[in-house]
Amino acid sequence: MTSDQIFPDTPTRPPFDAELTPVLEMVRQHLPAFTEENLAEMRQQTDEGFPGMEPVDLTVGGAVRVEERQVPGPEGAPDITLLILSPAVEGPARPAIYHTHGGGMIIGNRRLGVEPFLSQVADGNAVVVSVEYRLAPEHPDPAPVEDCYAGLVWTAKNAAEIGVDPERILIAGASAGGGLAAGTALLARDRAFPKLTHQILICPMLDDRFETHSSRMLDDEGVWDRGANLFGWTALLGDRRGGPDVSPYAAPARAEDLTGLPRTYIDTGSAETFRDETLSYARRLSEAGVSVDLHMWGGGFHGFDMMAGHAAVSRASIATRDEFVRRALEG
Amino acid sequence: MRDLIGKLEVVDDDTASALRVIDHFDRLVDERASTAAVVRAAAALAGSTAGLHDAARAVVKRFTPDGRTLTGKDAGEWRHEPVPGQPGSWLWLERAGDDGPLDALILERAARALQALSTGSSDPSTSGLVRIACDPDATDADRRDAVARLGLTGPVTLVLSTSANLRATLVSSVGDLVVALLPGTPTIPDGIRAGAAVAPDPLRLPTALEQARTALRLAADVGGLAPAVVCYDDLGALAVIAERISADEAAAVGDVRRLEELLAGHPWVVDTLHAVLDQPSLRQSAALLHVHHSTLQERLTWLSGQLGYAPMKGRGRQRAAVAVLLWRVAHGTGQEAATQNGRPRG
Numbered sequence: 084m085t086s087d088q089i090f091p092d093t094p095t096r097p098p099f100d101a102e103l104t105p106v107l108e109m110v111r112q113h114l115p116a117f118t119e120e121n122l123a124e125m126r127q128q129t130d131e132g133f134p135g136m137e138p139v140d141l142t143v144g145g146a147v148r149v150e151e152r153q154v155p156g157p158e159g160a161p162d163i164t165l166l167i168l169s170p171a172v173e174g175p176a177r178p179a180i181y182h183t184h185g186g187g188m189i190i191g192n193r194r195l196g197v198e199p200f201l202s203q204v205a206d207g208n209a210v211v212v213s214v215e216y217r218l219a220p221e222h223p224d225p226a227p228v229e230d231c232y233a234g235l236v237w238t239a240k241n242a243a244e245i246g247v248d249p250e251r252i253l254i255a256g257a258s259a260g261g262g263l264a265a266g267t268a269l270l271a272r273d274r275a276f277p278k279l280t281h282q283i284l285i286c287p288m289l290d291d292r293f294e295t296h297s298s299r300m301l302d303d304e305g306v307w308d309r310g311a312n313l314f315g316w317t318a319l320l321g322d323r324r325g326g327p328d329v330s331p332y333a334a335p336a337r338a339e340d341l342t343g344l345p346r347t348y349i350d351t352g353s354a355e356t357f358r359d360e361t362l363s364y365a366r367r368l369s370e371a372g373v374s375v376d377l378h379m380w381g382g383g384f385h386g387f388d389m390m391a392g393h394a395a396v397s398r399a400s401i402a403t404r405d406e407f408v409r410r411a412l413e414g
Numbered sequence: 415m416r417d418l419i420g421k422l423e424v425v426d427d428d429t430a431s432a433l434r435v436i437d438h439f440d441r442l443v444d445e446r447a448s449t450a451a452v453v454r455a456a457a458a459l460a461g462s463t464a465g466l467h468d469a470a471r472a473v474v475k476r477f478t479p480d481g482r483t484l485t486g487k488d489a490g491e492w493r494h495e496p497v498p499g500q501p502g503s504w505l506w507l508e509r510a511g512d513d514g515p516l517d518a519l520i521l522e523r524a525a526r527a528l529q530a531l532s533t534g535s536s537d538p539s540t541s542g543l544v545r546i547a548c549d550p551d552a553t554d555a556d557r558r559d560a561v562a563r564l565g566l567t568g569p570v571t572l573v574l575s576t577s578a579n580l581r582a583t584l585v586s587s588v589g590d591l592v593v594a595l596l597p598g599t600p601t602i603p604d605g606i607r608a609g610a611a612v613a614p615d616p617l618r619l620p621t622a623l624e625q626a627r628t629a630l631r632l633a634a635d636v637g638g639l640a641p642a643v644v645c646y647d648d649l650g651a652l653a654v655i656a657e658r659i660s661a662d663e664a665a666a667v668g669d670v671r672r673l674e675e676l677l678a679g680h681p682w683v684v685d686t687l688h689a690v691l692d693q694p695s696l697r698q699s700a701a702l703l704h705v706h707h708s709t710l711q712e713r714l715t716w717l718s719g720q721l722g723y724a725p726m727k728g729r730g731r732q733r734a735a736v737a738v739l740l741w742r743v744a745h746g747t748g749q750e751a752a753t754q755n756g757r758p759r760g
Contacts, residue, residue, distance in 0.1 A: 097463065101445035105438040393458035393481030395450065 084325070089293050090309055096300040097353045107384050107393035108306035117187060118285075126190045126218075127241035139198050146171050150245075154237040158228040164215040165234050166193040166344075166370060169246050170207040171242040178251035178280070178412045181238055182213040183231050183267065185258030185386075187288070187307065187315035189219055196257050196389070199401070200408070205388055208412045210247050212238045216263070220318035224333040224402025227319070232274075235267055239277030253281035253345070254412055258307070258386065259315065261287025264336035265364070272343050281411045285351040285404070286357050286385055287364070290336035291316040291324050295359035305354060306385040312356050336360050341371035348376045348407045349401065352383020426514060432578025433587045435459055435519055436541065439527040440586075443539040449528055453505070454481050454674035455522040458727040460517055462509045465492070466528070469502030476508075495521035496647060498529045519578060540564070541586035545747040546594055548572070548588065550620035557617060564595070571596040577636075591630075593623065598678075602643050607633050611646035622646075627660055628656045631746035632739070639685045639692075654744050655736075665744035669721075669737035678722055686713055687738050 099107055106235040113119040115128070136140070141149045148171050161300045180203065184195040194213040216230035242249035254271075256264035261284040268282045293299060293309065301308040307315075316324045316334075323329050328359070331338035347368055351361035358379065365377040380387070380400050388397035438459060442452055449466065456463035457477045463484065464475040476484040505525050507517055530539050530654035546552050546560035564584055573580060573594045580603070582594035596602075602610050609630025613622035623700035625646035632649065634640035646653060664670055676683045682703070689699040690710075718724045723736035 101442065102451035104445045104447075106438065108441060109434060202614070259497075262653035279446035393454045393477070393479065395454070395481070398481045 085312065086310070089313065089325070090299050090302070091271040092299065093302045094295075094296050094300045096304070098382060099305070099354050099384055099397050100394065102394040103382060103384060103387050103391050103396065106394070107305065110390055114306075117189075117307070117314050119314070124342070128196060128240055129186060129190045129312070130192055139194070139201075141168060141194070141197070141201065142171075143201055147201065151270060152237075153231060154241075157226075159234045160229070160233075161216075162227070163217075163234055164193060164228050165199070165237065165317050166211075166213040167245055168197065168201065168204045168211040168213075170204055170210070171244070172207055172209055175247075176242065176246055176248040177207070178209050178253065178414065179238060179242070179245075179247040180209050180408075180412075181212045181235050181252055181254045181267075181279075182211055183254070183256035183263040184213060185256065185260035186218075187311065188227060188259045188262075188319045189315055191218075191259075196260060199389075199405070203408065203412060207342075208409075210245060212245070212247075219315075220321075223321055224319050224323075225330065228263055228270065228332050231263050231267045232270045234270060235277065249277065251280055251412075251414060252277060253283065254279050255283035255408075256283070256287070257280075257285035257389070259288045260288050261285050262335060265289060266332040268344055269335055269338055270332050279345040280414075281346045281348065282344065283363075283404070283408065283411075284347065284361075286351050287335075287349065287361060288312070288315070288333060288357055290360040291337070292319055292327055293325065293332040294345050295363070296358065297358035298356055300350070301354075301356050305356075306387075306390070307356055309356060328342040336364060341373060344368060344371070344373050346374050348404065348411075348413070350378040350380065350404065352385060353379050354380045354383060355385040357385065376407055379393060416554065417485065429576055429592075430590065431516060432519055433590065433592065434525055434561070435516055435579070436587055436592075439523040439651065440539050440541050441526050443530045446531065449531060450475055450477070452524050452527045452531065453477050456520050457481070458508065458512055460507050460509070460520050462507045462514070462517075464524075465508065466497075466504050467502075467504050467506075469500060477631050479726065493521075497525045497532075500529065500532060505530070510661070519646055522581070526692055539583060544584050544586035544593065544686070545588070547595070547616065548586075548593060548619045548623045550623075554617070557619075561619075562614040564616075566595065567596060568597065568615050568616075569599060569618060570613045571599050571602070571610055572613060572619060572622040572624070572626050573602055573608050573610045573624065573659075575606045576630070577606040579606050580608065593626075595619070602645070604643060605636060607636055607642045608643050609633055609646065627652070628653055631656045631661075632742050633746065640688050650681060652739060656746075659740065661744050664740040667737070667740050669733065670740045670744055672721060672735055673741050676717075682713070684738060684741060686710070686717070687725055687734050689738050690714065691731065691735050691738065696726075702749065 115124050126194045148169050150167045152165045153162045154165055180200050182197055184191045195215040197211055197213050200211050204211055214231050215232035217226040254268055264282055265284055265287055268279055271279055299309055349361055349365050351358045351412045364376050368375050380396050388400040391397050438455055453464050453466045453475050454477045457479045460477050463478050467474050492508055494504040494506055497503040505521055543560040543564050546556055575592050578592055580592045580594050584595040586593050599612055609626040611622040611625035613619045628645040630646040633642055633644040636642040689702045693699040697707050700710040723730040723733055
């Protein structure tokens with residue numbers, strides 16, 4: 084299918100929030116386009132950070148113990164690395180935030196996106212476990228989601244060893260990480276292990292089909308436009324993208340049965356590609372009897388609160404999500 | 415964004431960071447963002463708590479770099495940046511220790527943004543108007559309108575610089591360069607690398623922009639012997655060379671290549687030639703170069719041997735002058751070449 088066939092039109096979009104606009108411009112000037120040729124550069128930029136940039140202090144000044152484990156991957160596949168962040172102060176077994184990083188299925192690493200959860204670890208409320216899954220296109224579906232699931236299984240089975248209460252594991256991820264979190268939650272439900280208390284799906288990438296309004300409305304605009312999204316899904320699924328042979332674990336929007344999934348927090352910006360799949364997933368989860376907190380932030384572009392954290396709409400989004408996480412960890 | 419802004423500031427040179435500051439506040443004005451958004455942007459860009467004392471509404475707004483609202487009163491000891499047109503209103507940054515390199519610019523642009531936003535209209539920002547006034551592709555009607563709104567009537571001096579330290583009321587960015595419009599023919603501030611040109615009529619600003627670009631190509635770095643500010647009108651016939659010959663063409667000229675080779679081991683070569691071509695006597699050239707005149711004499715003898723011509727005499731003098739000029743053309747476009755950055759999609 085040509086992109087003209089996939090995108091026959093460019094439907095209208097809401098305006099970007101005024102305060103976010105300057106940041107959006109800056110982001111667009113500095114991030115390379117998501118294309119095959121730029122893949123190595125994008126990965127390098129994500130892995131190394133911008134030159135001269137201070138890396139995030141994962142130890143939060145010594146309050147967090149940073150550890151990495153090689154654990155078994157899916158059957159017949161290589162081991163995977165888990166980044167484990169636990170409170171430096173010993174204490175009772177804590178809830179775990181099992182984290183699947185973002186990056187369009189094609190870039191990113193286990194350190195990407197853990198920062199928003201660090202304060203919970205520093206405060207002694209949680210252990211964060213972040214998984215280094217294999218990336219597409221070198222490792223297409225089902226490698227990424229099966230790696231995420233394998234890491235989750237290890238975490239649950241070895242909970243005591245890392246100070247985690249195996250009955251209180253929640254899963255969280257943003258963007259592609261949100262899609263992988265939702266897919267991993269579906270796997271955990273269908274394989275009856277482990278039990279997850281919550282899924283926190285931050286602007287999640289759920290649907291490979293480009294049938295919704297929002298999945299077509301950004302053409303060379305915003306962050307993660309339809310072209311980038313097509314590139315990401317095609318990297319993950321190859322020729323299967325958009326066709327009948329895509330598993331719900333890869334594209335959770337395709338899951339027909341959403342019953343029995345964990346308590347859900349799901350959010351999106353109103354001016355992003357993933358808006359409608361997020362709204363639809365929230366509605367369908369609710370119809371399936373799952374308790375859902377849904378937030379759509381007007382004028383938000385994809386990842387707005389990670390890139391423009393100072394803006395009023397970002398403050399509101401971050402505060403709302405943080406408060407949900409706090410309550411979730413309280414149990 | 416605090417993080418992202420911080421990251422990008424480190425990557426870029428100062429000019430690029432400064433341009434981003436200018437663009438950031440311009441966009442907020444264009445988007446009619448709130449005054450609080452302007453103060454938050456100042457805090458985020460500076461990486462320091464920022465405050466606004468809003469006299470008209472009798473309120474104080476303070477925000478941390480990550481956008482949190484702080485309560486509290488004016489902190490009197492911080493340097494006040496008045497908001498133009500709003501008596502009694504001012505902005506400040508609560509910076510402990512030394513000022514950040516962009517603090518002054520951030521405050522200035524934030525204050526101007528607040529001024530622009532307070533008019534309550536949806537007029538384009540001042541820098542937007544400056545851009546339209548200088549844009550060769552703007553329609554005559556749009557340019558006439560922009561010029562009128564900027565209050566420009568008589569001759570205008572257009573200054574184009576690689577430095578964000580170019581401070582003026584009417585300022586904007588053109589690609590990676592800062593452009594300022596100064597009514598009349600004022601003295602151009604030194605301490606920056608700039609090209610200048612006079613538009614006899616403000617409607618001819620696009621031509622002045624091209625002329626200033628040409629002049630900038632011949633401007634030397636700040637702190638060197640050659641002038642860092644070059645006026646197009648002073649160039650005369652020399653302008654033709656900068657207009658007609660590209661940096662690559664200039665770099666390929668044999669005499670320029672030779673200068674480049676000599677510079678590698680002898681960094682004084684171009685400055686020395688500049689001094690002897692510019693000064694009436696060897697003694698004055700030596701004084702300018704801070705060397706003894708016998709040292710200068712030795713260098714010139716050595717240079718004559720290396721160049722294959724005597725740079726102080728007759729033909730040789732002309733040849734050296736043109737070679738140095740072309741050398742500047744070859745080096746003058748580093749910044750300007752990157753002007754039209756494409757904007758990749760996200």
